Amino acid sequence: MTTVETFPTLAEAARAMGSGAAFFGGGTVLMRDVNAGDGPQRLVRSADPALTEIRAQGETVRLGAGVTMARILAERDLAFLHPVARQIGGPQVRNMGTLGGNLFAPHPYGDFAVALIALGARAVLAGQGGARPVEELMRERARPPLVAAIEIPRPRSGREFGFLKVSRVKPKGVSVLSVAAFLPAEGGRIRGARVAWGAMGPAPMRGQGAERALEGGELDAATIARAAAQAAEGLDPPTDALASAWYRKEVAGVHLRRLLERMERG
Ligand SMILES: Cc1cc2nc3c(=O)[nH]c(=O)nc-3n(C[C@H](O)[C@H](O)[C@H](O)COP(=O)(O)OP(=O)(O)OC[C@H]3O[C@@H](n4cnc5c(N)ncnc54)[C@H](O)[C@@H]3O)c2cc1C
Known part of the structure; x- marks a missing residue:
């Protein structure tokens, strides 16, 4: 009871x-x-x-x-x-x-x-x-x-903060993964990059590989490609009915790239 x-x-x-x-x-x-x-x-x-x-x-x-x-x-x-x-x-x-x-x-x-x-x-x-x-x-x-x-x-603009959720059923499905980025910039360079992932570990967590790749760079194609390549570093996602751990790690970089490209456009 x-x-x-x-x-x-x-x-x-x-x-x-x-x-x-x-x-x-x-x-x-x-x-x-x-x-x-x-x-x-x-x-x-x-x-x-x-x-x-x-x-x-x-x-x-x-x-x-x-x-x-x-x-x-x-x-x-x-x-x-x-x-x-x-x-x-x-x-x-x-x-x-x-x-x-x-x-x-x-x-x-x-x-x-x-x-x-x-x-x-x-x-x-x-x-x-x-x-x-x-x-x-x-x-x-x-x-x-x-x-x-x-x-x-409070972020200063849509270029500074972005969020992306990936689900199989739209609009109400739960996450295969979700990712958010906060990219404050000084003089055009990213200072204090923060990336966080959902469904990529036992609990929501920072994505330190992507953060390192973004830090100090400009938010351009080269920096985004570096961050996408490092996206899955340090992440240990679970396998569940929605996706396997292998799949989640494979697609993390693709979705981080999509989010960062959207933020680049502002
Ligand atoms: C059909 C369905 C779809 C859903 N889709 C999503 C989704 O797309 N994305 C998503 O993120 N979630 C989803 N959820 C999960 C959930 O509805 C949300 O995460 C919601 O925000 C949970 O809030 P709640 O207040 O209802 O939590 P509760 O059920 O009240 O509590 C959940 C847990 O949090 C603890 N808790 C609650 N408030 C506090 C507090 N102030 N301090 C400390 N502990 C606290 C409780 O003790 C419990 O352990 C879904 C749930 C359902 C049923």
Whole structure:
């Protein structure tokens, strides 16, 4: 049997998390397990308004972890995130599925987390001070800390940030892979390249081979070809019903090239 406990504040919810408990976001993943009789013993929820708060102005936007994909799509100031949110499931999933839940949804899910890692987003943990890089949290997926909000640096243009999801069924299929790139430039040269992959390992992760190939270069055909050649370096994708590990590694460079060429066009 699963019990549901609701707390007025996130700090109280964080204190109530313990063995056998899972935090309930939109429930799009959790409720499948609960309905199958395979869910957690305790579901912890919070009615804290901070969970659904959106601060969309300025160079860093702050979104409560309970903000849904549909709300992101309704917010004009979050246009840079629309191409990502639009790719998460169908309308029902987007209406319920939250940012916090996407961080810890199992393979092959986590497309939004891929974009967040590329952007260098940070997670504010409930009941704790400061914020931690989202990519760090990906290594703690087995026992996720309670995330209150995400702080996301705003890219300056479509040339600086891009996201691509590859699925077999369109428009609602899950990822064969997803990839995002954040390529800030100084004097025409890429400085601080960040590439992130989804469905290419046990959790969304950085693509360090591609990042090294992009760093210091101009976003042109030669740099893109170098990055595509290094795309699969360090990645160890799983084999599942959608694709084999071999296939995922083979096509990673093709899709990274497509994404980078789109960003080059601006
Ligand atoms: C038909 C279908 C299609 C889907 N398509 C996609 C897709 O294309 N791309 C994709 O990425 N995902 C997809 N998903 C997976 C899922 O719907 C999304 O990832 C969604 O964002 C999960 O959010 P949620 O709030 O519903 O998570 P929940 O089910 O509430 O929770 C998922 C996990 O995250 C944890 N969690 C939730 N909130 C927090 C928090 N604030 N802090 C810490 N832990 C938390 C939960 O404890 C649980 O372990 C799909 C799901 C379905 C059923």
